[in-house]
Amino acid sequence: MIIFYDGYCPLCMTEMKHLKKRDKHKRLTLVDIQEPGFNERYPTLDWHALNARIHALRDDGTLITGLDVTHEAWKAVGVGWLYAPLRWPGIRIIADAFYNVFAKHRYTISYLLTGKKRGCDRCIPGETNDK
Template sequence: MHLTLFYDGMCPLCQKEMQHLIKYNTAKHLAFVDIMDPEFPEKYPHLDWEALNNRIHGEFSDGRVVTGLDCTYWAWKLVGKGWVYAPLRWPVVRWFADHAYNIFAKHRYKISYWLTGQERCPRCELKNQ
């Protein structure tokens, strides 16, 4: 199973998570695509950039799309660490977790600033993609 992650490369917290995923992606089940890359619209004209910018998206090799915490869960599961996010997918917890994620996604730059002192990465780049 292969999952392509579409993430915000200008978000410091998003960058940190992608860096951790890259470290654990030894079996190469994940690919990483920065939606802030200037060439993104040319490479992926079939994707809705606004939707991708509103929340993380992933596309499986069979074309299925997952978003938000479902995407995050699958990414971590594919690197052998799904247990970290599994509780957020439990039925009762899921509703609250998804609402919290939507708030985070909408305010990710401000939250990044509070947590890291950096609102946006000047042009973060992931290594070993």
């Protein structure tokens, strides 16, 4: 699965670092949409849509977004059970609404929770994003 994430978002970067650390079987490819040349490498994807919320491309070519990405990514590294309740009917509707608010205000929320501003700590150690 290819995950398209916002490398300018401190909380997003933190999650990608944790995913990379747990991804022992290399099931995930992490792609920062803020990297130079992104549009040339992925010309068929809508950068603005990707920037509005997290997206992933499944191995079968299906594009997924939001908390579906979060759940499947953590499932791929062996701890999907932690996020499974976010996909249960009833909870899913509420969780998705909260995620949409987070995605829209992620820079402000990241700053309030981490003290890091947009674009801070973008690099994932050892990640080239050339995949």
